[in-house]
Amino acid sequence: MTDAVDHYARLLAEHYTWMLGGDIPAAASGQLELLRKLGVHAEWGTSDASDDARGEAVAVDLGCGPGTQTLALVRLGFAPVVAVDTSAHLLAELTATHTGTGGAAEALRPLRRDIRGALAEAAPTDSVAAVVCMGDTLPHLPAKTDVTELLGDVARALRPGGHFVATYRDLTAALHGTDRFLPVRSSDDRLLTCFLEYVDDDTVLVHDLLHTRSAAGWEQRISSYPKLRIPAQWLVEQCRAVGLEVRHDETGPRGMRVLHAVKP
Missing domain, CATH: 3.40.50.150 (Vaccinia Virus protein VP39)
Incomplete structure (x- = not known):
């Protein structure tokens, strides 16, 4: 994180x-x-x-x-x-x-x-x-x-x-199960999805999963950060x-x- x-x-x-x-x-x-x-x-x-x-x-x-x-x-x-x-x-x-x-x-x-x-x-x-x-x-x-x-x-x-x-x-209203997977945007060469993990009453951990496509194929990059x-x-x-x-x-x-x- x-x-x-x-x-x-x-x-x-x-x-x-x-x-x-x-x-x-x-x-x-x-x-x-x-x-x-x-x-x-x-x-x-x-x-x-x-x-x-x-x-x-x-x-x-x-x-x-x-x-x-x-x-x-x-x-x-x-x-x-x-x-x-x-x-x-x-x-x-x-x-x-x-x-x-x-x-x-x-x-x-x-x-x-x-x-x-x-x-x-x-x-x-x-x-x-x-x-x-x-x-x-x-x-x-x-x-x-x-x-x-x-x-x-x-x-x-x-x-x-x-x-x-x-x-x-x-x-503040927590999502559950697969509802925590949120599609952000997709195009021919990029796909971004985020996943929410509720840490406590004040914090949710956001996991961003980014897929990008090049001549060599698809690449996945993941990063996470807290949100209030x-x-x-x-x-x-x-x-x-x-x-x-x-x-x-x-x-x-x-x-x-x-x-x-x-x-x-």
Whole structure:
């Protein structure tokens, strides 16, 4: 078993865009619509901000991956968008996609860093119009205390009226037997399946089984890493505890939990 950072470096990063369907701009369009429905926009980054809060609409994408949320935030008019990830490979993909689709260089600020502590480095207090942590990033943190500390950083960084959006899988309901084998994606040259092993009330061990085909035949690679089991009500309570007002919390597309909160 390894941690999430090593797991992505060793196995998933080079295949992550393929996992998402292979078309990042198209995937970004889906995220754009989700953010719009939640009321996230870059008119001073908030629907609630006063005239005194006007200025550049900075957004931070925690765990940006190849950029589906980052590109959506750019399209919404946020600038700059600070894109945080530990994977140099995924940050390079994001930058190439942003440039290739005509994005302005100054609209994107890639930051290779663990999401823990990234806001303290990238964002002064009360300066950020939106923070997103989407695509099941929160469960990659090592412990629930890290989630709580991250939410405190979010509340500190957001300007009044600023938005926080998280999407994640609620893994608290255990699957059993063969239901624990989950097909992720398959194509002519790749097949990815994951297997879930429930360790305790807070942790599930994810085993990713990747098969790739070359001229020499099929090759199997396996890697495992722990993910947090985050109860939806617990996350709502943690947001409220740091002073965020939860406006939306329900299961969204593809079974992902969607939480939207605003700093009063």
